[in-house]
Amino acid sequence: MNIDSIKNGIVIDHIQAGKAMQIYSMLNLDELDCSVAIIKNAPSHQMGRKDIIKIDSNIDVNMDVLGFVSPNITVNIIRDDEIIEKRHIELPEKLVDILKCKNPRCITTTEQGIQHIFRLSDPENKVYRCIYCDTKAE
Amino acid sequence: MRSLIDIMDLSPAEIDELIATAQDIMAHPEKYREKCKYKKLATLFFEPSTRTRLSFEAAMLELGGSVLGFSEAASSSAAKGESVSDTVAVVGGYADIIAMRHPKEGAPLVASMKTDVPVINAGDGGHNHPTQTLTDLLTIKCEKGHFDGLTVGLCGDLKFGRTVHSLIAAMSRYPNVNFVLISPTELKVPSYVKDAYIKKTNIPYEQTTSLDSVIDKLDILYMTRVQRERFFNEEDYLRLKDSYILTLDKLKNAKSDLCILHPLPRVNEIAVAVDDDPRACYFKQAKYGKFIRMALIMKLLEVE
Secondary structure (H helix, E strand, O other): OOOOOOOOEEEEEEEEOOOHHHHHHHOOHHHOOOOEEEEEEEEEOOOEEEEEEEEOOOOOOOHHHHHHHOOOEEEEEEEOOEEEEEEEEOOOOEEEOOOOOOOOOEHHHOOOOOOOEEEEEEOOOOEEEEOOOOOEOO | OOOEOOHHHOOHHHHHHHHHHHHHHHHOHHHHOOOOOOOEEEEEEOOOOHHHHHHHHHHHHHOOOEEEEEOOHHHOHHHHOOOHHHHHHHHOOOOOEEEEEEOOEOHHHHHHHHOOOOEEEEEEOOOEOHHHHHHHHHHHHHHHOOOOOOEEEEEOOOOOOHHHHHHHHHHOOOOOOEEEEEOOHHHOOOHHHHHHHHHOOOOOEEEEOOOOOOHHHOOEEEEOOOOHHHOOOHHHHHHHOOOOOEOHHHHOOOOOOOEEEOOOOOOOOEOHHHHHOOOEOHHHHHHHHHHHHHHHHHHHOOOO
């Protein structure tokens, strides 16, 4: 399968197979005017299968979303057909305005204008908890 | 300036220091009568609580300071829909320190982010209640003389009982402590509390539904009320509220130096007859609450 290479933009590589659509949605990529390619189940030496997202524009990507949805992602920044930066994304310590707390007793359910913040409480099991009420992120 | 939102904001050394100050206040109250002269404490109680609010107010008055505030959301601008952030941004301009109780979990943390004055969490829903924990620790220290090696039984509503969660967190930092968790299955300690403070540090603990079967082992018995306001459903509340009632008969098998604590108010979980037993420490505990709050207010206001 061939997808045109991009001249200036971002390639999000080594996404855990099946997670690309979740990232597409959480990064609001549907709002972009440029070309976006989602490649699902691409063969990978390292992972067996992987997903890839190619974005044909230099947008700011929220790296914490990537790390949260699928740790060990690689982000390649492309300028004039060259990879000018390669970032390996790990599990973020903190998630700001990415998730919402589901606890009906949490202050975030009623207070307007505050950030929704989750902190990594158990890296081994990828558990995040709301900093306000300690409820586990779902 | 620092706030106290969670008991774990304080290191064991800081807790020891607060306890030492509180004990010195009890021994020499005259030394502290003007420590907070011209300082104001705002008690912002969005949820009614006679005991905690009066304890804070008595503490500030005894330090020579003054108090302002409200005792229920209906008499505050929250009734008009004002946010916690806005209320605190305003009150921070009037008071030197804020004590806040709120039914929503995390409200005092939000408050502390929106003002420069120290905020004390005086209870946020079923979440944390650090000054009650400081009170509990001062009581244990005064009654037992030490924390290490104690077998601490917690009984009643261990799921929604915020005082229980904070006490587990604080006691888990002392050596050789054992926990005995006594509750109906529906009201067990939440897994996040167990994971973070008991399992992570490999503290020995026992979980049971029967108070009778474990009462003989305990050095401390911390009774809690099964609170109506924490239930979504009245039927569940009525079914569980009388599950664990402490009577003189049950105490027959307990140690002679057992220390019975209760954050109060009591409904019927401790029979009134137990009040005259020398092991009942809960009214003394309420009195200790004022002294530890005095020590805390001084610390947060950086009063020497």
